[in-house]
């Protein structure tokens with residue numbers, strides 16, 4: 001992370017958004033879109049200036065009540081500011097913005113993805129799709145009504161629960177789908193390219209089993225009436241947990257019951273991962289990207305629990321060692337590793353922390369923690385965390401506090417050594433006899449791939465016949 005840039009600051013909190021009513025009109029011929037957004041604001045401190053995150057959006061008009069604002073873009077920071085002649089001082093205000101944008105081919109923001117139909121394989125067509133994590137907007141909603149007017153069709157969606165903007169998604173295009181309901185009546189659909197809907201069957205079965213599994217595990221219901229899983233031809237990540245509309249690379253969603261077991265396992269893992277985020281990540285979101293690992297480490301651990309439940313014959317936990325644990329050990333032994341909880345600056349720097357440390361070391365320390373406090377207390381703590389912080393934001397410490405309360409164990413003290421410093425220890429135990437005492441020297445050193453190790457030696461002295469009395473001496477090595 002470069003140090004020559006000006007220090008990064010978060011958006012001002014003079015005004016904060018309460019609700020967005022968004023209208024979008026994509027043009028799949030010109031690859032543009034036109035839109036209007038009405039943002040309800042809570043005014044904390046009267047101000048003449050409102051600053052928003054915005055990238056590659058052209059704003060033609062902005063008003064707040066009867067005031068017209070002037071627009072200035074801070075392109076480098078992916079921000080835009082509006083200046084108004086007078087202070088916005090009422091406790092609540094509404095901001096109306098009219099804008100246009102481009103359906104880009106960069107696989108982020110609101111973008112276009114190419115596809116063909118089976119009946120006309122030579123004709124290129126386009127679908128419009130979104131990818132907003134980490135910072136490219138910051139709607140996946142259920143439909144309220146649709147209106148048709150000549151060539152154009154308007155779809156009106158219901159208001160979402162309060163949510164993080166990076167979890168929004170909207171897609172306009174041609175798809176086939178298959179549908180089912182889970183045991184609690186949640187409508188589950190898998191959208192596939194035209195003519196391939198049967199290849200959505202395996203994922204549909206996993207999803208309808210997984211939703212009730214998480215509901216029971218967390219003892220918290222899935223809060224939306226529907227969930228869609230959709231395969232996107234051009235997709236940058238592997239999959240994305242947009243609330244109620246999860247997007248996937250085609251090969252991570254499509255598999256039939258008779259596909260090779262390796263394809264089925266990967267589809268099951270990815271579905272299990274993204275659906276876990278619907279609770280852990282979406283219902284409760286980290287306060288800032290420093291705590292991204294909470295999302296990704298947790299989902300990368302619980303995906304195994306979920307697949308083991310859906311398909312015990314996969315014996316999926318055996319793969320954890322190679323896929324996550326070993327990867328984490330190998331990367332974390334390098335001198336340029338970083339702590340799990342890592343300071344992150346501007347949105348442009350966020351993407352680089354979606355790495356093995358956040359995912360696999362994160363998953364490994366959660367696995368260790370779960371093993372230590374036990375499944376019952378872990379679930380109790382998770383339920384407390386998700387209920388206390390639903391529709392809110394958290395930091396790592398909030399999870400530790402809930403798990404400590406549920407288990408009566410010093411979770412914070414133990415876990416912070418794993419999440420706030422990089423690397424991991426290698427322990428050596430030496431035993432020798434000193435007169436009547438049997439002395440165990442346990443040395444703990446940071447394991448480094450280059451062999452350059454430094455560490456702390458803990459010496460435990462246990463006098464004969466006094467089994468329970470251990471004296472602990474910490475000695476810093478030269």
Ligand code: BES
Pocket residue numbers: 133134237238239240241269270273274277296351354
């Ligand atoms: N939230 C991520 C997707 C993501 C990754 C968005 C990087 C923006 C930047 C999603 O939950 C995820 O982790 N996807 C994985 C697949 C998963 C099964 C490990 C991915 O995309 O690799």
Ligand code: ZN
Pocket residue numbers: 273274277295296299
């Ligand atoms: Zn994830």
